[in-house]
Amino acid sequence: MPNNELFFLYKGRPLVRSGKTIYYGDMNAPYVVMMQIHSQKAFEDLPLSENISLQMMSTDLTLPPDKLILKKAEKQGLYQALDIASVWLDRLSRS
Structure with a gap:
């Protein structure tokens, strides 16, 4: 496992954001979740994420594209996502 001290963690897993895309999970694990922020609303002077789509993806890039998304x-909202x-x-880590 990489040095997670370099990343913000949520429940022990790294969160990496690039623009409106957030990756949750360890890229060395079999699966990660990609979250895409589709809309935001203003709260005081901060943008809050509203509509978010999630995709659980395999990190095995040898799989065909139609098999990558589980x-x-x-x-x-970000909390629900x-x-x-x-x-x-x-659930996947227990199976």
Whole structure:
């Protein structure tokens, strides 16, 4: 496992953001969750994420493109998106 001290962690897994895309999970693990922020609303002077799509993806790039995505969902708000992403990854790590 890489040195996670370099990343912000949520429930022990790294969060990496690039623009409106957030990756949740360890890229060395079999799966990660990609979250794409589709809309934001203003709260005081901060943007808050509203509509977020999630995709649980395999990190095995030898798979054909149609086999890379295992699950998809749409959530309202970053907390709900992170919550379901955490559940997905927890279930896979137990199986």
